[in-house]
Amino acid sequence: MQHYVDEVVRDLEKRYPEQVEFLQAAKEVLQSLIPVLEENPVYRDAKILERLVEPERTVMFKVPWVDDRGEIQINRGFRVQFSSAIGPYKGGLRFHPSVTLSILKFLGFEQIFKNSLTSLPMGGGKGGSDFNPKGKSDNEIMRFCQSFMMELYKHIGPEMDVPAGDIGVGGREIGYMYGMYKRLTNQHHGVLTGKSILWGGSLIRPEATGYGAVYFVDEMLKTMGDSFQGKTVALSGFGNVAWGAALKATELGAKVVTISGPDGYIYDEAGISGEKIEYLLELRATNNDIVSPYAEKFGAKFVANKRPWEVKCDIAIPCATQNELGGKDAETLVQNGCKIVAEASNMGCTPEAIDVLHHNKALYGPGKAVNAGGVATSGLEMSQNAMKLNWTAEEVDQKLFGIMKNIHDTCVKYGTEADGYINYQKGANIGGFIKVANSMLELGYVL
Numbered sequence: 001m002q003h004y005v006d007e008v009v010r011d012l013e014k015r016y017p018e019q020v021e022f023l024q025a026a027k028e029v030l031q032s033l034i035p036v037l038e039e040n041p042v043y044r045d046a047k048i049l050e051r052l053v054e055p056e057r058t059v060m061f062k063v064p065w066v067d068d069r070g071e072i073q074i075n076r077g078f079r080v081q082f083s084s085a086i087g088p089y090k091g092g093l094r095f096h097p098s099v100t101l102s103i104l105k106f107l108g109f110e111q112i113f114k115n116s117l118t119s120l121p122m123g124g125g126k127g128g129s130d131f132n133p134k135g136k137s138d139n140e141i142m143r144f145c146q147s148f149m150m151e152l153y154k155h156i157g158p159e160m161d162v163p164a165g166d167i168g169v170g171g172r173e174i175g176y177m178y179g180m181y182k183r184l185t186n187q188h189h190g191v192l193t194g195k196s197i198l199w200g201g202s203l204i205r206p207e208a209t210g211y212g213a214v215y216f217v218d219e220m221l222k223t224m225g226d227s228f229q230g231k232t233v234a235l236s237g238f239g240n241v242a243w244g245a246a247l248k249a250t251e252l253g254a255k256v257v258t259i260s261g262p263d264g265y266i267y268d269e270a271g272i273s274g275e276k277i278e279y280l281l282e283l284r285a286t287n288n289d290i291v292s293p294y295a296e297k298f299g300a301k302f303v304a305n306k307r308p309w310e311v312k313c314d315i316a317i318p319c320a321t322q323n324e325l326g327g328k329d330a331e332t333l334v335q336n337g338c339k340i341v342a343e344a345s346n347m348g349c350t351p352e353a354i355d356v357l358h359h360n361k362a363l364y365g366p367g368k369a370v371n372a373g374g375v376a377t378s379g380l381e382m383s384q385n386a387m388k389l390n391w392t393a394e395e396v397d398q399k400l401f402g403i404m405k406n407i408h409d410t411c412v413k414y415g416t417e418a419d420g421y422i423n424y425q426k427g428a429n430i431g432g433f434i435k436v437a438n439s440m441l442e443l444g445y446v447l
Contacts, residue, residue, distance in 0.1 A: 001037040001044070005030050008049045019102035021322060025109050025347060026053050028354075032429040036414075040437075046445070048437045055108065056447065057081040058101070061151040063129055065144040068137055077148050079127035079155055079163075082108040085439040085447050088159055089125030090115055090375060090382075092166030095173065097132045104128060106322070107166075110346055111375070113432030114368040117407045120379035125161055127152070133168045134287050145176035153181050158189045158385070164378045165194040167321070170240070171206075190385025193378035202381035203393040204400070205374075210244020211397070212373015212404045213317060213344040218252060219408035220340055220363050223422060228315075229253035234308050234338075236260040237319035238291050241344050241371070243280045245317055246272055258308035260320065261291035265308040268300040312336040317370075318348030327352030334360045343367035354425065361421055369407050369428040376403045407431075 009027055016022060030049060037043055059079040067073055078101060081089045091111040094104070104126045112124030131144055156163060165174055174194045182188055188200075195201035204211065214228070221227055231254045235242045238259040246256045255271040259280065268276065276298055283291060295302035309316060309329035316338050318325050324345060330353035333341060341357055342365035343349060349357070349364070357364040377400055384390055391399075407428075414434075415427020440447050 001034045004037065004044055005034055005049070008053065011050075012053055016102075019105060021102045021347075022105040022109065024351065025106040028347075028351065028425075029109070029113065029429050029433070032426045033433055035426075036430050036434065042441065043437050046441055048440055051440065051445075051447065052083065052112070052436070053109070055080050055082045055105065056084060057155075059155050060101070063131065063144065063148045063151070065140070065147045067140050075129050075131040075144070077127070077129045077151060078104050079152060079161070080104045080108040080125060081155070081161055082124040082126070083112045083436060083447070084123040085436050085443060086116060087121035087123045088157075089161040090122035090164070090378065091124060091126040092128075092164045093169045093173075094126070094128035094166040095131045095133050095168030096128070097130050099128045099130045103322075107346055110368050112436060113429060114372045115375055115379075116432040116435045117369055117410060117428060118372055118376045118379060118403050119406060120376065120403075122162075122375065122379055125163075126166075127163055128166065128169070131168075133173070134289060138172070141173065142176045145173050146180040149177045149180040150184065152177075153184050156191055158191050158382070162190065162378075162382060163192055164375070167239075170194070171196055171201075190382050193381045195381070197390070200381075200385055202377060202384055202396055203391070204396050205377050205381060206240045207244035207247060208377035208400060209241045209344060209371050209374030210246070210319070211248045212376060212400055213241070213245050213319075213342060213370045214248035214252065215373065215401050215404040216365060216370045216408055217315060217317065217340060217342045219405055220342065220365060220424075223412070224339070224363075227253070231255070231314040232257055232312070233315045233317060234258045234311050234313040235317050235319050236265070236308055236324055237321075237345070238280050238294075239284055239319070241374075242319040243277060243284075245319060245344055246277045246280070250277065254315070257313065258311055259291055259294065260308050261289055263290040263292050264302060264304040264306055266291050266294045266300050266302055267308070267311055268294075268298065270300075309333055313338055315340045315342070317342050317344050319344040320348070321345055322347040323350050325349045325353050327356055329353060330356035334362055339363065340365070342370045344371045346371065358423065358425075363422065364424060366425045366428050368432060369411055369424060372407055373400055373404055376400060
């Protein structure tokens with residue numbers, strides 16, 4: 001089966017040589033599927049891999065909008081609808097100047113397996129625009145979101161495709177887009193998630209990715225007979241994911257010592273807790289995308305233009321963006337005694353970093369498993385919308401915990417190796433793949 005997988009990868013490289021991020025994601029998944037392909041040659045016969053690596057639909061469109069000076073601006077919009085084998089397409093919208101088709105294809109491909117792992121009926125998709133919300137006024141953001149939705153609304157629906165937020169798309173942007181969707185369709189239903197609780201949103205959605213990541217890591221610790229109590233945790237990022245992770249890790253007895261931004265990282269030896277965690281929301285609201293003001297406010301150490309992986313910690317949780325933790329970073333973490341690296345960001349570790357962690361038998365949690373709490377809670381929001389009701393924060397949190405525990409159990413089931421080491425990467429990829437692949441077999445060759 002190695003030859004078969006290599007053929008699929010070579011074909012992808014010929015067709016999409018410029019799509020570096022997508023090729024990285026595809027190779028990472030496909031290589032780990034060899035054992036299950038050998039046990040189930042029907043997947044090869046039905047060309048499941050060849051079908052799975054191609055999106056069912058890719059939509060690209062222009063987004064013209066008018067800035068506050070009255071000048072027309074034009075951005076590109078995308079929606080990659082990757083797989084609907086187990087449910088309507090589900091995945092976030094990202095507004096950031098780095099957005100390309102390659103980025104969105106990598107995210108959409110990852111989303112297939114992530115959504116499958118939740119056990120909720122959601123397919124995989126992703127979308128967004130190269131629009132940069134930073135430095136834009138509320139009115140400019142509103143006009144952009146309305147123009148973006150004037151095209152996107154043709155391709156989404158509660159039983160077709162349900163986008164959510166992602167980098168650059170929070171409650172404000174979801175509100176502006178949902179308002180335009182309602183105006184265009186005269187419908188009020190769950191076509192977007194991450195909505196305000198006032199008009200159909202779910203409680204704890206902003207915290208959910210961070211909470212879910214910590215729940216997953218807590219299960220990883222239990223396999224070692226350990227817990228968060230007394231552990232030192234290094235986080236990157238300072239947005240909703242890092243905020244939620246800091247809240248829950250602190251609640252479980254850990255000390256969070258780092259956050260980071262494009263300007264560098266903060267090291268707070270006393271621990272980021274209480275009002276310091278809440279200050280992350282203030283930082284986020286400034287739209288300056290920097291963390292250095294934290295050091296000035298709380299007397300912590302600021303290290304410019306570096307990432308936090310040089311700090312001694314027991315657990316590292318990347319919460320920012322793809323490939324933010326490299327091979328040398330992983331070596332430093334291992335040398336400093338770090339036992340667990342868990343991606344709350346999507347594809348947060350480079351392939352070299354993953355190899356280092358596996359070689360040293362440190363536990364590595366891939367993003368498609370660790371950060372599935374965000375989309376899981378979006379799925380719970382969809383359920384609440386469909387039933388026209390709202391669950392309490394405690395009910396949502398309990399369901400989220402159950403989903404993350406089940407994802408962890410799936411990873412252990414498919415990822416435990418002969419020597420007892422748990423290869424979470426292998427477990428997540430195989431566990432997510434089997435459900436989608438079997439659904440594709442049952443639905444025929446059209447998907």
